Structure formats: structure tokens, C-alpha cells
Amino acid sequence: MSLLLALALQASLVAPEVSRIPAADADQGVAAGVRDLYAIDNNVIARIDRTTGKTVARWEGSKTYYPHINSCILKGQRLVCAASNYPSVPQASSIEMFDARTLKPVASRSLGPGRGSLTWLDWHQGSWWACFAHYGKRGGEPGRDARYTTLVRFDANFVELGAWLFPDSVIGRMAPYSASGGRWNRDGILYISGHDLPELYAVKLPPAGTVLEHVATIAVPTGGQAIDWDPIDPRILWTIDRQQGFLVSSRVPPVLPAK
Template sequence: MAATLLALALALSPAVEQKRMAAEDARQGVVSDGRHLFAIDNATIAKLDPRAGSVLSRWSGDPALFRHMNSCIALKARLVCAASNYPKTPMASSVEWFDTRSMKHVASRSLGPGRGSLTWLDWHDGSWWACFANYDGKGGDAGRDHRSTTIVQYDSRFVEQGAWLLPDSVLERMAPYSSSGGVWGRDGYLYVTGHDRPELYVLKLPEAGSELLHVGTMAIPTNGQAIAWDPNEPRLLWSIERSTRSIVASRVPPVDEQAAARR
């Protein structure tokens, strides 16, 4: 059954690269607020001119406090970032807020230890959606591996509303790592990346149960890590190529609704 699901997933049309630029800080992810790009590293965020690729300003934090910034989203005049203490255990996580104009750190909320390492966070349909990654070996809590990766829905005050596991057909592509990026699309699908494969996994909520449904998989030009939609151009997705420290924009084709219905 898993092989059949994976075969259907691979039938999705690939994303097409539109633009690529160098960015020294592009180690964990990238996000766009519609005016600027922000390249994310463990304890730094660079604000970039999206046309020239030049650095306009850079926030640098204390590595003892900001050990592992994983990803950010742009929400109004703020960057909201998912952070963790990776590779320390027990795994603990926090949400960090930054002002996009001044590039100052303005707020923090500790989520503490619990489900895993917070790798991405999105605001969708009046809720926070968070991925808590688990890994095989280094950086993983005892008794857990990549199969324990969990997507959690919170209300606006971070009170848990629900939680789901990833399907086996996605987990087997991520092993021994986990999900590094995730964003909800305007089409109602959740788009998720792993750690190193050049693939985008399209998921949706189930009618019942606690496991997300795997709608399809599409090839993308970059190898996993954090992703973000462009707020001005529909279906333009920003991602990074860690090996070359590059930021890449790709056009993501619409999901085939007939293929999705067969799930």
C-alpha cells in the first residue's frame, strides 16, 4: 500500500526555478515579507534587497541564547521564528519575534521540552501550526525517532487544539531526519519539506484519525530546509540551497485535484 501511495505522489508536476541569488546567511531558511527577503542562520537573520541580493541589515544574537533558529514566517511587521536547542537533549523549543523594520528581537515564548524540536511554525486559518521534529540518533530524545515527528495546532495563545503524525510514505523519505519546513497553501493543502531531499510533500487533514494524508510529492530545485510563500506572487515558493548558500524562488504548479481526490 505504501509503495502505491508513493507512486501516485511522484506523479505531481515539478516546481520550476524562477530566480536564484547568493546569500551567505542562507543556512536554515528564507522568508519574504513582500518587500524584502530574510535569510536565516542559527543565530543571525539578514535582511536582503530582493532585486540586488545585497544585505541591508543583519541581526546577530547570542549563540548561547539562540542556539538553532530553524525557520521564520512574515506576519504583519514581524518575523515569527521557530527555534530549538538542537542538538541538546532533552529537546526544548521557543518562538522568537523580530521587528522587520528595525531588525530587533522584540519577544520570546518558551515552549519548553515536550514533543520534540520546533522546526517550523505557520499561522493559518486562525491557528498556529507547529512541527516538532524528532531524529534518529544525534539530537533525539531517548525512545523517539523520526516517526515521532508531530504537527500540532494551537490557538492564538498557544493552547493545543490538536495534533497529527506524518504518514509513512513521507516519513520513509525523511529518515533518519525529519521535517525542516512547512507552509499552508491558499488551496488548503499543507506543503512540507524534509531535511535534504529535493522534494515537496503535499498533505491534508484527515476526516478522522490522527495521521495526515499524503496527497502527493513534487520535485523542487533545492534540498529540503525551511520554505516560505511569496506574499505578492501566488504559488511562488522561496527555499534555500544550503550547500551553495543560495536563495531560490520556484513556481509551484497547482495540485491535481483529481489525484488528490483519489486519496
């Protein structure tokens, strides 16, 4: 590890809280739109007016078909959600799509078993980026712990283009759980959240090899789970306070020098 990277990882970066909105369904994650926010909880999605804080639509699905929706992103007029069969094994995953206004299910794509448990999905540079988690406890498969968590890049038709492991410095902070949330930012950095700790991990693709590079760790006002960037302000990050039931925004400082 270079001296500059070592200093970066030790730096005390803090994302101060900006606002919070009550959301009883905020247990797995949050998705952010220009006019609405979405609280996610396993088989429940609530659409919340970000100006008034009122829930304007709510969907609750069968736990048989939707045992564990982990996270969602807003893409066009759809919510595209990463889902899994957690805590069942073998781990299997699917992508569930909903109308962003009515929250009615509109499509489903089963990915089946193989990679792990799909915790988050993002669209960046013309590709889908998906995180398949592994756990060192409940919900994990024998012989595989958090170190096997994998970032996979797919094309628009979900043909695999590449895959990377997470660095030990990040896995060690998330274990025995894994990467519950992740989003690319406009600065070209991928920001990762774990399951519990109030931290955000900034990583980037390596110039070669199979392991992502850990750029910085940022303190955030809430614990882990799924996250989303605000579409209006690129440095505002939405997270959830699952204990208190809030959607929380914070301002994330730049992790790289301005060009």
C-alpha cells in the same frame, strides 16, 4: 490506499526554478515578504532587498540564547521564528520574535521540553500550526525517531487544539531527520520539506484519525530546510541552496484538480 492516491504519489511533479539571489546566511531557511527576503542561519538573520539582492540589515545573536533558529515567517511587522536547543537533549523549543525592519529581538516565548524540537511555525485559518520534530540520530531523544514528529494546531494563545502524525510515505523520505520546513498554501494544502532531499511533500488533514494524508511529492531545485511561499504569487515557493548560498524561487504546480 486508493488507486487515485497511489497514482498521485507516483506522479512526476516538478517545480522549475524561477530565480536565485545570493545569500551567505542562507543555511537554515528563508522567509519572504513583499519587499524583502530573510535568510536564516541558527543565530543569524539577514534582511535582503529582493529587487537589488543587497543585504540591508543583519542581526547576530548570542549562541547561548539562540542556539538554533530553524525558520521564520513574516506576520505583520514581526518575524516570528521557530527555535530549539538542537542538538541538545532533552529537546526544548521557543518562539522568538523580531522587528521585521531592524531585526531587533522584541519578544520570546519558551515552550520548554515535551513535544520535540520546534522546526517551523505557520499561521493559517486563525490558528498557529507548529511542527515538533524528532530525529533518529544526533539531536534525537532515546526511544524516539522521526516517526514521532508531530503537527500541532494551537489557538492564538497557544492552547492546543489538535495534533497529527506524518504518514510513513513522508517520514520514510525524511528519516533519519524530520520536517525542516512547512507552509500552508492558499489551496488548502500543507507543503512540507525535509532536511536533505530536493523534494516537497503535499499533505492534508484527514477526515478522521491521527495521520496526515500524503497527496503528492514535488521535485524542487534545492535540498530541504525551511521554506516560504511568496506573498505576491501564491505558486512561487522560496527555498535555500545552502551549499552554494542562495535563496531560490521555483514555481510549484497545482497538486489538486482545479475546482
